[in-house]
Amino acid sequence: MIMVIDDNEFTLKSISYALKMGGFPNQGFNDPEEALCKYDKNIYELVITDFRMPKLNGIEVLTLILEMDKEAKVIIYSAFADEEIQVEAKKRGAFLFMKKPFNYESLIETIQRIKAEDTYNKKKVIHK
Numbered sequence: 001m002i003m004v005i006d007d008n009e010f011t012l013k014s015i016s017y018a019l020k021m022g023g024f025p026n027q028g029f030n031d032p033e034e035a036l037c038k039y040d041k042n043i044y045e046l047v048i049t050d051f052r053m054p055k056l057n058g059i060e061v062l063t064l065i066l067e068m069d070k071e072a073k074v075i076i077y078s079a080f081a082d083e084e085i086q087v088e089a090k091k092r093g094a095f096l097f098m099k100k101p102f103n104y105e106s107l108i109e110t111i112q113r114i115k116a117e118d119t120y121n122k123k124k125v126i127h128k
Helices: 009-021 032-038 058-068 083-091 104-127
Strands: 002-005 026-029 046-050 074-078 096-099
Touching: 002 009, 002 032, 009 026, 009 104, 026 032, 032 046, 032 058, 046 058, 046 104, 058 074, 058 083, 083 096, 096 104
Parallel strands: 002 026, 002 046, 046 074, 074 096
Antiparallel strands: none
16 A cells, blocks of 8 residues: 655645555545554555655654655655755655656556555565
8 A cells, every 4th residue: 555645635646546546545634643653564565655745754654654664665755845855755765766757657557666666576585
């Protein structure tokens, strides 16, 4: 399951719908603090979060998720982030930083790559 976090209801529903159409079950949260309370690494395989939100920004969400699960994959997106913020997000462990508006097809392809990589890594561990 994918966790989606965005305080903008329209964007949240749009991303959730695109993921659903791409075959990815997801759960949306418009409050990052609520999302963090519900985060469970055994349920969520990926977190997709907006950068600019009132209570916590995307880098703060990233940091708190990684404190709970060092192997979590987090994608941050924003229409307002400059290059410095993007670099900071990557340094802190973001899997990807996407500029809005972004193409939902490229988001789906990225998620497919993540899942394929995870499957490959799990098979590698089993065959050792």
